[in-house]
Amino acid sequence: MSDLIGIRDEMRAFTEERDWGRYHDPKSLVLALVGEVGELAEIFQWLPAEQAMELAGAQPLRKRVAEELADVLVYLVRLADVLDVDLGEATRAKLHAARGRYPVGDVHGQAPVKS
Amino acid sequence: MSDLIGIRDEMRAFTEERDWGRYHDPKSLVLALVGEVGELAEIFQWLPAEQAMELAGAQPLRKRVAEELADVLVYLVRLADVLDVDLGEATRAKLHAARGRYPVGDVHGQAPVKS
Amino acid sequence: MSDLIGIRDEMRAFTEERDWGRYHDPKSLVLALVGEVGELAEIFQWLPAEQAMELAGAQPLRKRVAEELADVLVYLVRLADVLDVDLGEATRAKLHAARGRYPVGDVHGQAPVKS
Amino acid sequence: MSDLIGIRDEMRAFTEERDWGRYHDPKSLVLALVGEVGELAEIFQWLPAEQAMELAGAQPLRKRVAEELADVLVYLVRLADVLDVDLGEATRAKLHAARGRYPVGDVHGQAPVKS
Numbered sequence: 001m002s003d004l005i006g007i008r009d010e011m012r013a014f015t016e017e018r019d020w021g022r023y024h025d026p027k028s029l030v031l032a033l034v035g036e037v038g039e040l041a042e043i044f045q046w047l048p049a050e051q052a053m054e055l056a057g058a059q060p061l062r063k064r065v066a067e068e069l070a071d072v073l074v075y076l077v078r079l080a081d082v083l084d085v086d087l088g089e090a091t092r093a094k095l096h097a098a099r100g101r102y103p104v105g106d107v108h109g110q111a112p113v114k115s
Numbered sequence: 116m117s118d119l120i121g122i123r124d125e126m127r128a129f130t131e132e133r134d135w136g137r138y139h140d141p142k143s144l145v146l147a148l149v150g151e152v153g154e155l156a157e158i159f160q161w162l163p164a165e166q167a168m169e170l171a172g173a174q175p176l177r178k179r180v181a182e183e184l185a186d187v188l189v190y191l192v193r194l195a196d197v198l199d200v201d202l203g204e205a206t207r208a209k210l211h212a213a214r215g216r217y218p219v220g221d222v223h224g225q226a227p228v229k230s
Numbered sequence: 231m232s233d234l235i236g237i238r239d240e241m242r243a244f245t246e247e248r249d250w251g252r253y254h255d256p257k258s259l260v261l262a263l264v265g266e267v268g269e270l271a272e273i274f275q276w277l278p279a280e281q282a283m284e285l286a287g288a289q290p291l292r293k294r295v296a297e298e299l300a301d302v303l304v305y306l307v308r309l310a311d312v313l314d315v316d317l318g319e320a321t322r323a324k325l326h327a328a329r330g331r332y333p334v335g336d337v338h339g340q341a342p343v344k345s
Numbered sequence: 346m347s348d349l350i351g352i353r354d355e356m357r358a359f360t361e362e363r364d365w366g367r368y369h370d371p372k373s374l375v376l377a378l379v380g381e382v383g384e385l386a387e388i389f390q391w392l393p394a395e396q397a398m399e400l401a402g403a404q405p406l407r408k409r410v411a412e413e414l415a416d417v418l419v420y421l422v423r424l425a426d427v428l429d430v431d432l433g434e435a436t437r438a439k440l441h442a443a444r445g446r447y448p449v450g451d452v453h454g455q456a457p458v459k460s
Contacts, residue, residue, distance in 0.1 A: 001210075002203030004117040010210050018217060019224040023276045026167040027159050027372055030152075031275040033187075034379050037145075037152050038268010044142050045261040046253045046456035049394035052141040057198050066200045069191060070209035072148075073202060076187055083172050085181045087188060088117030094185035095116075095125050102133060109134040111391035138391045142257055146390040149264050153383010160376040161341035161368045164279030226276040231440075232349040232433030240440050248447060249454040256397040257389050260382075263417075267375075267382050274372050282371040287428050296430045300439035302378075302421055303432060306414060313402050315411045317418060318347030324415035325346075325355050332363060339364040 004077060004088050011078045029079040036071040043068065119192060119203050126193045144194040151186040158183065234307060234318050241308045259309040266301040273298065349422060349433050356423045374424040381416040388413065 001007060015021050043064055047055050056065050080087040102112060116122060130136055158179055162170050171180050195202040217227060231237060245251050273294055277285050286295050310317040332342060346352060360366050388409055392400050401410050425432040447457060 001207035002119040004119065007206055007210075014210065014213065017219050018222050020222075020226060022224075023226045025164055025279075026171055027162070027164050027279065027376060028275050030156055030159055030379075031271040031372060031375060034152060034156065034375075035268045035272035035275060037149060038265045038271065041145055041149065041261040041268065042265035044145055045258050045265060047142070049140055049142050049255075049257065053197060056141055057200075062198070062200070065198060066195075066205035067209055069195050069200060069202055070205040072187075072191055073206055074209065076184060076191070080181075080184050082168060083177070083180060085172075085177070085184055087184055090181040090185040091122055091188050092116035094182055094189065095122075095129065098129065104132050107133050107135075109137075111135060111138045140394075142261060142394065143390050145264075146257060146260060146386040149260075150383045150387035150390060153380045153386065156376040156383065157380035160373050160380060164370075164372065231437035234347040234349065237436055237440075244440065244443065247449050248452050250452075250456060252454075253456045255394055256401055257392070257394050260386055260389055264382060264386065267379060271375055271379065274375055277372070279370055279372050283427060286371055287430075292428070292430070295428060296425075296435035297439055299421060299425050299430055299432055300435040302417075303436055304439065306417055306421070310411075310414050312398060313407070313410060315402075315407070315414055317414055320411040320415040321352055321418055322346035324412055324419065325352075325359065328359065334362050337363050337365075339367075341365060341368045 007074065007077045008081050008087075011074055012081060015078070024078060024082055026079060026083060029075055029082065033072060033075040033079065036068060036075060040065070040068040040072065122189065122192045123196050123202075126189055127196060130193070139193060139197055141194060141198060144190055144197065148187060148190040148194065151183060151190060155180070155183040155187065237304065237307045238311050238317075241304055242311060245308070254308060254312055256309060256313060259305055259312065263302060263305040263309065266298060266305060270295070270298040270302065352419065352422045353426050353432075356419055357426060360423070369423060369427055371424060371428060374420055374427065378417060378420040378424065381413060381420060385410070385413040385417065 001010070015024060043061060044052055044056065055061055077087060080090075116125070130139060158171065158176060159167055170176055192202060195205075231240070245254060273286065273291060274282055285291055307317060310320075346355070360369060388401065388406060389397055400406055422432060425435075
């Protein structure tokens with residue numbers, strides 16, 4: 001299930017079957033997204049930075065990480081859906097803009113500073 | 116671009132071209148994800164709950180929301196990639212588990228309480 | 231214990247007694263803060279906006295909310311401490327600046343739009 | 346201004362003078378808190394973990410970090426206030442409970458795993 005449209009349709013059906021649409025106003029969905037991002041952060045918080053990839057990429061953390069990543073994605077897709085935003089198209093546009101904003105020659109090896 | 120694999124491949128190329136892979140350890144990517152979720156939250160924070168869908172679904176907010184949703188997605192996909200997690204498969208498994216955990220007959224019209 | 235300096239000193243002693251200082255680098259503490267904010271968000275996510283104050287202000291939610299608010303505060307105070315930032319002074323300066331930035335006559339009854 | 350009660354009273358006056366109380370329902374305040382935590386995360390996201398304390402503790406980042414820490418605190422204090430939660434007392438109780446939950450002899454040098 002690597003297609004955003006398929007995930008959106010599954011979430012839409014899941015929500016309608018349970019009559020949960022009343023809970024899915026945008027502010028509530030952003031809070032739900034925050035809750036799942038928080039669970040992701042908890043997995044990583046005390047891992048030494050240089051070992052985090054190895055530790056979280058192996059069991060038992062790997063399973064938890066995959067579940068939390070999925071949780072974030074489903075709320076993100078659901079939020080886009082209730083706002084009638086085409087998430088795939090928005091992503092295509094954003095990546096296109098990022099290529100223009102950070103030309104390879106200007107930023108090679110240097111992360112941009114957030115201002 | 117509604118395919119997670121395509122977005123993953125685009126982000127991978129984008130990162131490699133700029134030699135930014137050194138910045139993309141998991142803890143840093145979770146923080147980047149948090150930053151983008153924070154920008155999404157800022158758009159919604161003072162909107163009246165019952166008008167949020169209408170206000171954020173229309174310009175000028177609509178454009179900003181779409182951009183922030185895309186930003187969250189690209190960091191989420193990138194984080195899954197560096198951890199070698201198949202995000203689509205994780206999502207399929209999570210939705211399957213959610214159907215078992217929240218049977219339609221038990222939870223109809225009633226959001227589950229987080230415990 | 232309403233004094234930030236007292237909380238800072240308690241957290242410092244708590245950390246040293248357990249030899250947990252090695253875990254308290256800034257990125258890890260920000261992630262811990264995010265985890266606690268996520269738990270706070272989870273309490274509120276599905277509450278109807280207009281009933282959230284009443285529902286969260288009464289038991290059983292009241293106790294959970296108080297605990298999560300405290301968790302956010304202790305990590306915030308700890309983060310300021312490891313960065314040697316005087317949180318009380320920073321707050322005084324920020325409130326002073328906010329009074330200048332949002333003159334009463336300009337913004338009365340109208341929340342500022344985040345740009 | 347290291348006293349939580351003083352900060353609460355300042356924020357209360359600041360809000361009332363601007364008639365912003367209508368915006369300060371709990372869900373909106375949690376979203377505002379998330380926005381500020383996101384700005385904090387953005388400062389740290391690409392800093393190498395082992396240099397983050399030094400880099401963020403020095404100018405120019407030090408000033409930004411102090412401002413964001415203060416922003417998080419004022420929304421946290423405001424949220425506790427609208428819910429009529431005594432944040433200082435909640436923190437005292439939480440630290441007391443943490444001492445009981447993590448006895449020095451059991452956890453020395455070993456961060457607890459979040460479960």
